[in-house]
Amino acid sequence: MKLAVFGLGIIGSRCAENLQSAGHEVVVWNRTPKGLENEAGSAKQAAEGAEVLAFYVKDGMALRAVFSEIKDQLRPGQVVMNHATVDLETTRWMAAECAELGCGFLDCPFTGSKDASAAGQLVYYVGGSSTLIEEMRPVLDATSKEVKVLGDVGSATVIKIATNLISAQVVQALSEALAITEANGVDRQLLIDAVASNACGSMLAKMKMPLMVAGEYDTHFSVENMRKDSAFALELAKSAGLATPGIAVANEVMTRRCAEGDGDLDFCAMYRQFE
Ligand SMILES: NC(=O)c1ccc[n+]([C@@H]2O[C@H](COP(=O)([O-])OP(=O)(O)OC[C@H]3O[C@@H](n4cnc5c(N)ncnc54)[C@H](OP(=O)(O)O)[C@@H]3O)[C@@H](O)[C@H]2O)c1
CATH class of the missing domain: 3.40.50.720 (NAD(P)-binding Rossmann-like Domain)
Structure with missing residues (x-):
């Protein structure tokens, strides 16, 4: 064609x-x-x-x-x-x-x-x-x-925005979990291994956690693009009269990362909020 x-x-x-x-x-x-x-x-x-x-x-x-x-x-x-x-x-x-x-x-x-x-x-x-x-x-x-x-x-647009709402919050949760693990003197690799055999594990966690620990943020999907998708999710929630505090926090984190020059990095650079 x-x-x-x-x-x-x-x-x-x-x-x-x-x-x-x-x-x-x-x-x-x-x-x-x-x-x-x-x-x-x-x-x-x-x-x-x-x-x-x-x-x-x-x-x-x-x-x-x-x-x-x-x-x-x-x-x-x-x-x-x-x-x-x-x-x-x-x-x-x-x-x-x-x-x-x-x-x-x-x-x-x-x-x-x-x-x-x-x-x-x-x-x-x-x-x-x-x-x-x-x-x-x-x-x-x-x-x-x-x-x-x-x-x-319209259905595909809504589903796509909804799935990215999940991914953004998973990476925020992974960031928080890695940060408290390290802050308490526990090797972050142990968390990666534990998550892999835990019900909370996912393809996304498997893919992103090692990169976050290594500080490697080669862009597969940018912070800026994930930030815009979180804004779309917030718009959908608002128009439906729903409060969605989880994605609101992830949106704030990503907005800050973009303001601090990380917008073009992979979205797992959300972890840099703890640097
Ligand atoms: N990367 C992923 O993993 C992934 C996964 C699922 C969905 N998506 C979605 O797929 C789309 C593309 O993603 P991507 O990762 O390839 O994005 P990207 O690398 O950021 O590329 C964005 C593209 O949009 C163009 N663009 C930006 N603003 C424009 C404007 N005002 N007018 C015309 N062109 C403009 C850019 O052109 P310039 O080169 O001139 O800047 C570039 O070609 C996005 O909607 C993204 O959310 C991406």
């Missing part, structure tokens, strides 16, 4: 490569040019003639900005897939814009980070027409190991 990929950050750059390797014809665009052979000179140029437009930009603001730039270029029948984690309002806005233009739209965020995207092993959460999801399988399969069909547009 003829594809346009917008946003060549940690994930978009790797997905674009996998889409090309799978035999799709891929044109890419990034706000900051990358000097790639298949890179379009403008977002409009990338959109022109693409059967599918896949977005891996940062957030709702970025998505709205790029979409507004290419809107005049879009024609009925083109399919827009948003893979970025954005606020629910932006997902609904984009679905309405696409419907007006006669374009298909899938609300299609994902889980899986730098390594999973490099290996084509993401897991997509998808909301939208089941017929369109099936039509898009050849595109989704090239970058993922699983496609979870969740229902209407």
